[in-house]
Amino acid sequence: MLRTVGPNEGLKMLRDAFEAADLRCMPRSAGDQPQLAESWV
Numbered sequence: 703m704l705r706t707v708g709p710n711e712g713l714k715m716l717r718d719a720f721e722a723a724d725l726r727c728m729p730r731s732a733g734d735q736p737q738l739a740e741s742w743v
Contacts, residue, residue: 726743728743
Protein backbone atom coordinates (compact mmCIF):
# COMPACT_ATOMS: atom_id res chain seq x y z
CA MET A 703 0.00 0.00 0.00
CA LEU A 704 1.23 3.47 -0.85
CA ARG A 705 -0.16 6.71 0.44
CA THR A 706 0.35 10.30 -0.58
CA VAL A 707 0.29 13.39 1.56
CA GLY A 708 -1.30 16.53 0.24
CA PRO A 709 -3.72 17.14 -2.58
CA ASN A 710 -3.39 15.79 -6.09
CA GLU A 711 0.37 16.29 -6.57
CA GLY A 712 1.36 13.07 -4.82
CA LEU A 713 -1.39 11.06 -6.48
CA LYS A 714 -0.31 12.28 -9.92
CA MET A 715 3.29 11.34 -9.15
CA LEU A 716 2.23 7.81 -8.16
CA ARG A 717 -0.02 7.43 -11.21
CA ASP A 718 2.82 8.48 -13.52
CA ALA A 719 5.18 5.97 -11.89
CA PHE A 720 2.62 3.14 -12.08
CA GLU A 721 1.89 3.87 -15.75
CA ALA A 722 5.63 3.89 -16.50
CA ALA A 723 5.83 0.45 -14.85
CA ASP A 724 3.09 -0.74 -17.27
CA LEU A 725 0.53 -1.20 -14.50
CA ARG A 726 -3.21 -0.80 -15.15
CA CYS A 727 -5.61 1.25 -13.06
CA MET A 728 -8.79 -0.21 -11.60
CA PRO A 729 -11.16 2.56 -10.47
CA ARG A 730 -12.72 2.32 -7.04
CA SER A 731 -15.99 0.45 -6.64
CA ALA A 732 -19.05 1.77 -4.86
CA GLY A 733 -18.44 -0.65 -1.97
CA ASP A 734 -14.82 0.41 -1.38
CA GLN A 735 -13.76 2.37 1.68
CA PRO A 736 -13.97 6.12 1.01
CA GLN A 737 -10.22 6.70 1.41
CA LEU A 738 -9.44 4.23 -1.39
CA ALA A 739 -8.83 6.16 -4.61
CA GLU A 740 -8.03 3.28 -6.97
CA SER A 741 -6.08 0.03 -7.33
CA TRP A 742 -3.27 -0.78 -9.73
CA VAL A 743 -2.41 -4.22 -11.12
